[in-house]
Amino acid sequence: MAGNMTEGLELRRMGSGVIIVAAGVALAFIAIILTAREGMTEWSYALTFGALIAIGEMVQFRVDRIRNRAPIATSAALGYAMLRGPSVEFPPDVAQIVAVTAVATVAGLLPRAIAGLGWDIVVSSRRGISVACAAAVFAALVPSDLDWTGRWQDALWLAGAMLLAVLSAGISDALIGAGQATERHNRPFPAALRDELLVMGRIGLAMGISGILLACGTALLGLWAPPLVVVPLLLTQFAFRRFASAQRTYRTTVRSMARSTEIAGFSSPGQNARTAQLAVALGHDLGLAPPRMEALEYAALLSGVGQLALADPSPGGASLLRTREERQRAAEIGASVIERSGVLDHVAEIVRHSNDPYRHGRANNADIPLESGIVNVALAYEQLVGEGTGQSPGKAMESIGLGIGAEYDPVVVESLRRVIGRGFDF
Template sequence: MGSGVVLSVAGGAVGLVALIITARQGVTGWPFVIVFGLLIAVGEMVQFRVDPSRNRAPIATSASLAYVMLRGPAVGVPPEVAQIVAVTGLATLAGIFPRAIAGLPWDLVISSRRVLSVAFAAVTFELVTPDSLYWNGSWTHAVPLTGAMLLAVLSAGLTDALVGAGQDTERYNRPFPAALRDELAVMGRIGLAMGISGMLLAAGTSLIGLWAVPLVVVPLLLTQFAFRRFASAQRTYRTTVRSMARSTEIAGFSSPGQNARTATLAVAIGNDLGLTPARMEALEYAALLSGVGQLALADPSPGGASLLRTREERQRAAEIGASVIERSGVLDHVAEIVRHSNDPYRHGRASNADIPLESGIVNVALAYEQLVGEGNGQSPAKAMESIGLGIGAEYDPVVVESLRRVIGRGFRF
C-alpha cells in the first residue's frame, strides 16, 4: 500500500472521528463555522500548481490555520479541536467536489495532508494555550498568544514537511535528508507566508469579528492571482524549452523522443543524488537542450547517435549549443551545464570542481540512452557494462554509481 493511500485513509479517518465527536458535543460559533468553512472550500476550489509536484491552496491553508487560532472577545467560546478538524475536512471535500465535476486537477493526498497538518496545529495550540489567554488588547496576553500561534503554525508546517519528504523519498527515490531539506525550504518561503496570513486573520477576527475577514482575504486573493500568473509563465517556459529540444529531432540530429528520454533519466539520477529543486530544473532543461549545438554540424549522426562523432565534434557542438542557450538571457546555468556535458571526467570535473555535477549527469544519461534507447537494442546490463569501462576516465564515478542504483530499481524509458 502506497503512502498516498495511507495518507488519504488517515485524513479521512481523522476527519470522520472529529465529525462524530462534533455531532455529539454540538457546534459552537455557527457564523464562524460558515464563514471559515466557505473560505476553506473556495480556497480549495481555486487551488493552483506552481511546480510540477504539488498543488497550492494558500487561501484554504491560511483560513484553516486561522480557524485553529480563534480566541478573543469577538469569538466567545473558541472552537474545540474536533470541531476545527471536522469543519476543515468537510470544507475541503466541498471544495474538491466542484473541481472533480468540472474535470479540473485535484489531489486528495495533498488535501488529506492539509487536514492532518491542521489537526496537529489544533492540538498544539490547545496544549500550549491556557483558557485564560485570549486577545484583549493587553501585551501580557498578546505576546504569549503570538508565541502559541507561531508554535501551532510551525507544528503544521513541520508535520507537512516530514510527510512530504517521506512521499518524495518513496515516489522519486530521493534521499530523505535531501527531500526534507527541500520541503523545509518550501515551508520557509510559501508555508510561512500562509501561516502568518492565518495568524493575522485569526487575530483580527478574534478582536473585531468577521469584519476582519475581507481585510486579510483580499490581499491574499491578489497574492494568489500573482502566483497563478507566475505558474502560467513557468508552464509556458517549460513548453518553450521542450519545443526547442524537438528541433534536433525534426532535423534528424537526434532520434524521436531521445531528448525527452535523456531528460527523464537525468532527472531520476538527480533525484537519487538529492539535488535541490532549482538544480533539478536546470538539469532537466540542460538534458533536453544538450543536442541543440549539433544543428551547426554538417550532417546528422546515424540514428541520432552523437557518441559516434569524434571528441572534437561533440565538444564543438556542446560549445555552440551553450552559446545558443546563453542568448536567451535566462538560462545561463543551463548553458554552463551543456557546455561541459561532453567533457571527459578525467580532464574535466576530476580536476576542476567548478564544472557542474549536472554536466556529468547529462553525459552519463545521454550515453545510456544511446545504448539502450529505442532502436539501439542493448540490454541495461550490457549498457552498464559499456559505461562501466569508462568510469573515472569518460564518466563521473559518482554519477555512474547513481545510475546503477536507478537502473537497479527497475527504471525503464
C-alpha cells in the same frame, strides 16, 4: 476486470498517498462524529471560515509542478484553528476545527471534480492533517481562560502559541511530503526533507502568517476581519497564478526547442525526453536542490541542440558514434545558442561541459557543475540502450563502467547503478 486492473494501477501510483488519504478520512470521520455528539459552537464563525476554506479549494492551482497550492484554504483553516480572543466567547475545540475543515474541503473539491478541473485528494488530506496538528498544539498551549487583552505576558504567550502551531503544521506536512518524495523519486530522505522545508520557508510561511493575521483580526474585529485579510490573499494568489502560467510557457518553449533536433533527424524520437527523465532520476538520487534539478532537466532536454550545426545526423541519433572533437564542438555551439536566450546561463554552462571527459574536466576543475557529468552519463546510457546501438541495460552499464574515472564521473556512474538497480525504465 479491466476496471479492477485500472483501480489497482491507480492505487500503486498513489503509493503512500493511500495511507495519507485513509488517515485524513479517518481523522475527519472521528472529528465529525465527536462534533455532532458535543454540538457546534460559534456557528457564524464556523460557516464563515468554512466558506473561505471551500472557496480556497475551488480556486487552488499548481505553481511548482509538485503539488497543488491553495493559499486561501490553508490560511483560513489555520486561522480557524487559532481563533481565540474577546470576540469569540467559546473557542472551537480540535474536533470541531478538523470537522469544519474536512466538510469545507469536500465542498470546495466537488465543483472542481464536476467541472473536470485538476485536484489532488492526497494534497487536501495532507492539508487536513497539518491543520489538525496546528489545532492540537494550539489547544495544548493556550488555556481556555487566557485573557490576551489583559497582561502583556498573556498576549506574548498567545503569539508564541500561534507561531508554534503554524510551525507544527508546516513541519508535519514537510515530513509527509519528504516521505512521499523519497518513495516516488527514490530520493535520500534528508535531501527531500530539506527541499520540503525550503518550500515551507517560502510559500508555507506566507500562508502561516496570513492565518495568524486572520485569527488575530477576527478575534478583535469579529467577522469584519476575514474580508480585509482575504483580499490581499486573493491578489497574492492572482500573482502566483500568473507566475505559474509563465513557468508553463517557459517549460513548453524549452521542450519545443528540444524537439527541433528530433524533427531534423539529429536525435531519435523521444531521445531528449528520455535523457532528461534519466538525468532527473540521477539528480534526485544525488539529492540536488529544486533549482538545480530544473536546470539539470532543461540542460538534458537541450543537450543535443548544438548538433544542428553539424553536417549530417548521426545514425539513429547516436552522437556517441561521432568523434570527440565533433561532440565537444556541438556542445559549445549548443551552449552559445542557449546563452542567447538571456535567462538560461546556468543551463548553458551545463551543456557546454556535458561532453567533457571526466579525467580532463571535472576531476581537475571543481567549477564544472556536477550536472554536466549527470547529462553526460544519462545521454550515454540512453544512446547505448536506444536505437543507436540497442544494447541491453546490463551491457550498457558494463560499457559505461569501463569509462569510470576517465570518461564518466564515478559518483554519477555509481548513482546510475543505484537508479537502474531500483528498476528504472524509460
